[in-house]
Amino acid sequence: xxxxxxxxxxTQDAAQGTTPDSASGMACARAEDAxxxxxxxxxxxxxxxxxxxxxxxxxxxxxxxxxxKRDRHKxxxxxxxxxxxxxxxxxxxxxxxxxxxxxQLPKATKRTMELGIQNSSDYVCTPFKHMMGDWIEALELxxxxxxxxxxxxxxxxxxxxxxxxxxxxxxxxxMLNFSHGxxxxxxxxxxxxxxxxxPDIAIxxxxxxxxxxxxxxxxxxxxxxxxxxxxxxxxxxxxxxxxWEALMDEMRATTTKAEIDAAFTRGMERMRxxxxxxxxxxxxxxxxxxxxxxxxxxxxxGLDEKLMxxxxxxxRTLNFSNRYTHYHxxxxxxxxxxxxxxxxxxTSTMTLAAAKKYAQLGFDGLVHAKCAGCTPEIDCIPVLQxxxxxxxxxxxxxxxxxxxxxxxxxxxxxAFYDMLAMxxxxx
Numbered sequence: 001x002x003x004x005x006x007x008x009x010x011t012q013d014a015a016q017g018t019t020p021d022s023a024s025g026m027a028c029a030r031a032e033d034a035x036x037x038x039x040x041x042x043x044x045x046x047x048x049x050x051x052x053x054x055x056x057x058x059x060x061x062x063x064x065x066x067x068x069k070r071d072r073h074k075x076x077x078x079x080x081x082x083x084x085x086x087x088x089x090x091x092x093x094x095x096x097x098x099x100x101x102x103x104q105l106p107k108a109t110k111r112t113m114e115l116g117i118q119n120s121s122d123y124v125c126t127p128f129k130h131m132m133g134d135w136i137e138a139l140e141l142x143x144x145x146x147x148x149x150x151x152x153x154x155x156x157x158x159x160x161x162x163x164x165x166x167x168x169x170x171x172x173x174x175m176l177n178f179s180h181g182x183x184x185x186x187x188x189x190x191x192x193x194x195x196x197x198x199p200d201i202a203i204x205x206x207x208x209x210x211x212x213x214x215x216x217x218x219x220x221x222x223x224x225x226x227x228x229x230x231x232x233x234x235x236x237x238x239x240x241x242x243x244w245e246a247l248m249d250e251m252r253a254t255t256t257k258a259e260i261d262a263a264f265t266r267g268m269e270r271m272r273x274x275x276x277x278x279x280x281x282x283x284x285x286x287x288x289x290x291x292x293x294x295x296x297x298x299x300x301x302g303l304d305e306k307l308m309x310x311x312x313x314x315x316r317t318l319n320f321s322n323r324y325t326h327y328h329x330x331x332x333x334x335x336x337x338x339x340x341x342x343x344x345x346x347t348s349t350m351t352l353a354a355a356k357k358y359a360q361l362g363f364d365g366l367v368h369a370k371c372a373g374c375t376p377e378i379d380c381i382p383v384l385q386x387x388x389x390x391x392x393x394x395x396x397x398x399x400x401x402x403x404x405x406x407x408x409x410x411x412x413x414x415a416f417y418d419m420l421a422m423x424x425x426x427x
Contacts, residue, residue, distance in 0.1 A: 152346035232308030286358035345376025359391035
């Protein structure tokens with residue numbers, strides 16, 4: 001071959017993105033794959049390099065009769081702090097809306113609280129410390145993204161502080177703080193989520209699943225209301241709790257709104273079928289207070305279960321769906337116009353409105369649960385005292401901090417129940 005012909009071939013190979021050297025490397029790699037462990041001579045290499053490949057035949061694939069269900073999400077581990085009975089909804093949000101892997105935290109232990117205390121200021125509220133313990137354990141388990149849902153009180157400002165503390169501790173992660181972008185409305189919030197977590201989310205599908213997630217929150221609250229009203233009167237101890245856990249497990253396995261509805265229907269049917277020994281006029285106690293502590297079992301030391309074990313019908317208007325989905329501040333404040341003219345803070349109006357409603361319905365007593373240092377709920381106490389005097393309804397004020405004793409709480413609850421039972425008998 002002449003020099004001009006070689007130059008022409010090299011120019012053509014370069015235009016096609018290959019050269020004899022690169023082609024030789026690719027061909028040798030194919031040859032070595034075909035004969036693993038057998039060395040190839042130089043003559044054989046030359047023959048392989050310049051050998052014309054035969055056209056490959058298309059391999060027929062069988063036509064799928066049905067769509068294959070996807071069995072995995074984006075390999076990004078997302079964790080949400082432990083909060084009451086909303087874990088199935090958090091899981092649904094991460095997997096079906098964000099399209100990521102959900103990192104479910106195990107039950108909190110004494111170490112969880114100790115981690116939160118050690119890495120928090122003494123002057124922050126107790127929920128901040130609970131969350132810090134959750135975040136540290138989540139990062140230890142390999143979480144890539146932490147979700148801070150924010151809150152209507154100063155909890156909405158805690159995301160930045162918690163993120164900075166964790167970074168100072170040496171953790172590398174992404175904080176999805178729902179307080180960011182919320183001032184721009186749902187569109188701004190949605191853009192923040194997409195930019196932070198998964199820009200490839202299919203928007204129509206994500207919106208549909210987000211609505212389903214909100215629907216699940218409402219159903220979880222409805223199921224919990226039924227559980228609180230009847231769980232204390234089961235004939236066989238522990239049956240209601242097992243039915244509740246079964247409902248939670250089924251909710252965790254759902255992926256669509258239809259599956260959510262089906263799981264809810266089955267769970268409610270199981271609870272309604274449980275035999276009860278419920279008196280016609282049981283002791284009824286309403287729970288009001290701060291949004292985090294009054295709901296979360298870990299924070300209030302199992303307040304719901306302790307009251308139900310005494311044979312109490314428990315009611316708690318305060319929950320996620322009532323506070324965020326069905327909440328209307330002005331309409332609710334009109335119902336307590338004789339007690340409060342202005343909004344005093346995040347859950348203040350709901351606390352006072354619920355207390356008045358329970359009093360009008362003839363409830364025997366009220367439990368006001370809050371964390372230490374919660375200013376809005378401290379402001380509610382004088383108004384609750386007025387409602388108590390007007391309707392002759394006793395109120396038990398519980399303030400939780402990191403040193404609250406389970407034994408001390410049980411003693412106060414038993415004394416409160418005995419007082420209400422004796423008052424009921426006297427009537």
